[in-house]
Amino acid sequence: MSLAIDFVPVERAGDEWFVAGVVALVNRVYADAEAGMWDDGADRTDASTVAAMIGAGELVAAFDGDRLVGTVRAVRLDRGTGEFGMLVADPDVRGQGVGRELVRFAEEHFGGLGCDTMQLELLVPQAWKHPVKEFLRSWYTRMGYAQVTVGDLATGFPHLVPRLATPCDFLIFRKGLPSQVRAGD
Numbered sequence: 001m002s003l004a005i006d007f008v009p010v011e012r013a014g015d016e017w018f019v020a021g022v023v024a025l026v027n028r029v030y031a032d033a034e035a036g037m038w039d040d041g042a043d044r045t046d047a048s049t050v051a052a053m054i055g056a057g058e059l060v061a062a063f064d065g066d067r068l069v070g071t072v073r074a075v076r077l078d079r080g081t082g083e084f085g086m087l088v089a090d091p092d093v094r095g096q097g098v099g100r101e102l103v104r105f106a107e108e109h110f111g112g113l114g115c116d117t118m119q120l121e122l123l124v125p126q127a128w129k130h131p132v133k134e135f136l137r138s139w140y141t142r143m144g145y146a147q148v149t150v151g152d153l154a155t156g157f158p159h160l161v162p163r164l165a166t167p168c169d170f171l172i173f174r175k176g177l178p179s180q181v182r183a184g185d
Helices: 010-014 016-033 047-055 098-112 131-142
Strands: 003-007 059-064 067-078 081-089 117-125 146-151 168-176
Touching: 003 098, 010 016, 010 047, 016 047, 016 067, 016 081, 016 131, 047 059, 059 098, 067 098, 081 098, 098 117, 117 131, 131 168
Parallel strands: 081 117
Antiparallel strands: 003 059, 059 067, 067 081, 117 168, 146 168
């Protein structure tokens, strides 16, 4: 596999076919990754949300040739902190490094902007262990991320709470970016 990873050009926010492809990929991956956490029929995202991310310059895509194989949302939270979320890799190429390369891209991008910290949030059920979420917790930890706090979903994302099938927390993880990645060091 030969990956090409970059921010999606903002002009593609109006490309209905491309936006629909991103929505389908994200919802396909999250249907498994968050099974049992959402009410039946609840999708992780929709076309207007994805188009808004693209229009804001926040969506990174990974392509193998012309084929979309992964995406991640990458935003700058403040002067020193970048964040990635909604990370997905096409299940047909899982285990081939797409997710890791998308995370690396986000880390290098924000390091190049002078950020010294990366953050991610992981939604997890409060009363039971979800196998995919446990895998992700371990995977992020192996990549150098450490949980720093538990966020209040009702405060941070009140619009999501009514769609949940089970009470959830979102865990906030952070990782210091090495100085050789940061601009000017």
